[in-house]
Structure formats: C-alpha cells, structure tokens
Amino acid sequence: MKQYIIVSYTSWRTTPSRAQQLSARLRDSQVLFFQPPRPGRSHKDPGRQVRPNVTVYSLPPLRPLPEGAELLLRHAWRGQAAFIRRTALRHGFRSPVLWTTHPQQVYLLDHLNPRGLVYDCDADWSDLPPQWEGDLAAAADVVFAASPGLLDRLSPCNANIALVPNGVNYPMFSRPGLEVPAALGDVRGPVLGWVGRIDADLDLSPVEYAALEHPEWTFALVGRVSGDHPRLARLERLDNVRFLGRKPSVEVPDYVSRFDVCLDLRRREQDFSDVLPRRIYEYLSTGKPIVTLLAPDQVEEFPDVIYGAHSPADYCRLCERALAEDPAWVAPRRRDYGAAAAWSRRAQTVQRILGAIGL
8 A cells, every 4th residue: 555645735624625635535545644733733632534544643833934044944844854754653654655735845855765755736836935846846756736837837847747737526516406505595686606715815896896787686705704805895885795704615515506607806816826726616517607807917717618807897797798698508518627627537647647657
C-alpha cells in the first residue's frame, strides 16, 4: 500500500479543500494529512481518522517570521519536519511520498527524505519570494498546476508538470429532486443566486445594479457575510436582496437548485489569477445559466456556456438573456463540463500520473 504525507496550507474542514478532495480519493493508499496550526487544536492531540485511509494531524505552532529571515525560517521548519517524521514513524510509514501545497514548505526538504515529492499548486503565490516556489517545483518529481497560468509560470522549473484544474462533487450538485430551502420557499419570481463568502474584496456592484433595475427578481446570496463591505448597507435595504448566511456544504445544492441564474462575481484577488473557483464547476453541474463579471484582460473560460459581462449594465442585460434561455439548448453541455470536472476524474488523472512515475 502506498504512503503519502500531505502538508496542506488549509485546515481539514466541512467544505472540502482541493487537498482534501484528492487525498480522500487516493486508492490503495494511506495518507497522513498535516494541517496548519489552528485555534482549539493542539499538535499534541491524537490524530483524527476522517476517512478510512486519511488521518489528520495539526502541525505545531509556527510563529510569524519575516520572509528574509532565512536562518529563523529554516530552524522553524526543522521543528515542523521533526514532528512530521515522528508521526509518520508512529504510523509505520517507512518510504512515503511527500505532497506539498505551499512554497514555504520547501524548507521541509532540508530535513525530510521522502521517496518522492509532489508539488500541487492551486494558487498564485507570486507575492512570496520566487525562490521558494522555484526551488520546490524544481525538486518535485511532478508538479500539478490548477490553471494554465500557473502551468506557464512553473513550466521553466520542471518539465514534468500537469494541468489538473479544480473539481466538483458532481453527484451532489447534479442529482434531481432537491428540496427548495425554507428561506426561498416564498419566492415566486426568478431567483438569481451567488454562493461564496461576502467580504470587502467582493465586487457587488452588478448585484446592486440589477436589483435596482429589476425589483421583480430575487437575489439570494449564500455565504458568510463580513460587515465591512461598502455596499452591504445599501443592499440590505433592498427588498429583493436576501443575505442567507453560510450554509453547510450538504445544503448548498438545495439552494443552487432553486436558482434560475447562477451568479459569479469578481474578487480583487482574482485579477491576478486564472484559477477557476470550485463554485463554477458546481454551477456547471446543475446545467443552469451562469453569468460572470470578467476582468478587462481576462480570457473567458467556457465561453460557449457562460455569459461573460464587462460592466454592471452588461451583467444585468446578460441576466435577462439567461432567464430567457431555452434550457434544452445548452444545459446538457454545461452538465457535461461539470461531469468532466468531477473530483473522482481529477483523482484518476493524478493517480495515473503518479503511477507512471512510480509514486
């Protein structure tokens, strides 16, 4: 049985991350999943078996250090590596593959001697010292990149690189007969919905524009709300805008099933990244129309099935067109894109590549 040590830059959570989705689908394997230090959990706690093949541990606290403090960083990560090594030996790991997800984890390579090294890159880390990611990618036996932009950036560092975009729990979002949530049970007109956190970084101008133009539409925003958003107070005063809060991941498909149009909104951070969020693949899996707001120089993804707007007025107009769409025309094509992005298929691609290089 293969053995993997996955060092994740995000915690194991109820809304699964990319690392969670892939690790849980590594067949015929044992996985030790190391999450960052987090409040309420200690590295001294026993591991949690979250899947038959996955056990989760929290890493020891790592105090913030400046990027240029090379000696201090090496010393700090030596402690992390020692904890990983002790835990792996306790589980009988003798020759594991090390799976990294963040450029700073390059410091683990000074203290661990894995059988193989994977670097899974699903974010734009260009704000970090480039040597971290360059050295990590160069040392890896294989690099997985979540977008064409990341693939292009990392290709000079490693010839063995593969494009593995984000994915979706396709059966969860494509199944028919979902129940309409009580929070939307009284709505009779069209529902245009968003799923994702709502904070100051999110551009809500298309929602405000369309909600004022079409008071007969209901806008359902599903996600954790941060009170410091500059448009929040104005939107809360509109009768046709509903902030529904964060919902458990198992309930999200019920809300999306009531949407007549799925809304994709821009974050400032996305202006520098071409990584498609999980939300897009969830929307595609339903077959429902999708309207997105594009950055000025953004290359459109799935232009044949997603309406791409360049301004709030354009966004509103395309929502009108989406509501008038004939579902039989393009909905099956959207579902095909969703099915192709199923995490089970992404994991098959990853395992096929790992098997080909002996990992």
